[in-house]
Amino acid sequence: MILLDGKTTAAAIRAEVRDEVARQKAMRGRAPGLAVVLVGQDPASEVYVRNKVKACEETGIVSRKLTPPENIKQVDLEALILELNADPDIDGILVQLPLPLGLESQSILDLIDPCKDVDGFHPVNIGRLAAGLPGLRPCTPAGCIELLKRHNLPTRGKRAVVVGRSNIVGKPLAMMLMQSGEYADATVTVCHSRTADLAAEVRRADFVFAAIGKPRFITAEMVKDGAVVVDVGINRTESGLQGDCDFEGLWGKVAAITPVPGGVGPMTIAMLMQNTLAAFKAHLEM
Template sequence: MILLDGKETAKQVRTELRTEVDALAGKYGRKPGLAVILVGEDPASQVYVRNKERACEDCGIESIPHRLTSASQMELEGLINELNRDVRVDGILMQLPLPEGLDSQKCLDLIDPDKDVDGFHPVNVGKMSLGLPGFRPCTPAGVINLLKRYDLDPACKKAVVIGRSNIVGKPLAMMLSQSGPCANATVTLCHSRTADLAAECREADFIFAAVGLPKFVTGDMVKEGAVVVDVGINRTDEGLVGDVDFDSVKEKAAAVTPVPGGVGPMTIAQLMVNTVEAFKLHVGA
């Protein structure tokens, strides 16, 4: 069984990016800039933002934080418009969820699509659905990058994606089914209304769990030799666990991601990749 080490793979990505960023900064006279907007005091969001700031430091990307204890909808929209105009800012990330009373979709729609390094703007979602170049959501893109680096190609294989969120499930299903490297899979998108989800999983060569339920995918749902990617992260009394029951699944899977240390680090690494790509777009590299 291969343990898909997202932590080590993300470290490799950051090292490669640092070399590229240093060369770009020398040529164009500035570093890529990532503005991160954090509203409120949510502890998990604060941890995520600190991790992203550390990743920026590793990659040589300028971190431009905007930590707001509170903000009105108008103030938040004004900040986004200001960052859209700021030539130092190549990427804008708004940490979700926003506090109650703020319209996150309206804010996401305001972000310049060329600075939308999260890949959530409708323009980039549309480009993804058409297979056109554009920013892809960081978690699905990070998953694809992890598969590439372990030479696990889903082409001509059956893939099951569990979960239909706009952030992970739906974009991942689209990316896996399109033509291109580490794609060309036959994809079934499963969710809470799927008639016999366990049966669908047992037929799958690749399983991607993004349902938000601790240890939901168990060993009896996995066929011998399947690749299982756990996108979930759930806080329980026993600590952080994924959507996959790792102990039972590892006995049957050919490869599986751990939680923590699997997809999470790859998500942040992909954010760095997207920020560098945005910089190159803006400077014409």
């Protein structure tokens, strides 16, 4: 049985990015630049942003943290995004979600230059994913696929079930699994709160991706022997952080599983670093 250790895998990816950033800086005269916009003082968002800034420091990417006040007007936040779009030293723009009440998230995300959209949330990048064209991919789904690649667990010809249909994880992950390639080419089923007999759907899967936001929702009885389980969930409970899967119950029954924490979470930030590097290279080649 394989423990899909995202922490170790992400560290290896960050090291690769660091080496390439150093090479690019020596060749082009500057390092990639990432702008991180954190509106207000949400404690969870501050932790996420701190981890992203730390990863930038580790990889040599220049991070610029911008912290507008919680009461910023929509028009002023939009103006800030347009400034960053025009800044030649900024290659990637990340707006930490959720935004405070009163601010319209989608209109802000839509304003980001698709070439600087390192979160991969812009409709242009989602459209390119749906069409099978190159582009910046959402970081968490990309991290799930990369974790499988680094552990030699191809999905080609396999049944995959994605539990959850969010725009951030479920939908883009399903689209990635339907692309052509060794770590795609899956027969994909997307399950959600309205799925009839969800347990039966999950039980058919060779690969289970859980992104539903309910602690320990996927139990051993719902998963067939020898399946691969990728747990995207991270739920704060009285007993600590829990994934969407019953890790202890599944251990020993499945062929591979991600821990929570230390599974998909670190991969998300590693893929953000990869996206920023890719955006930098594309920016300088324009």
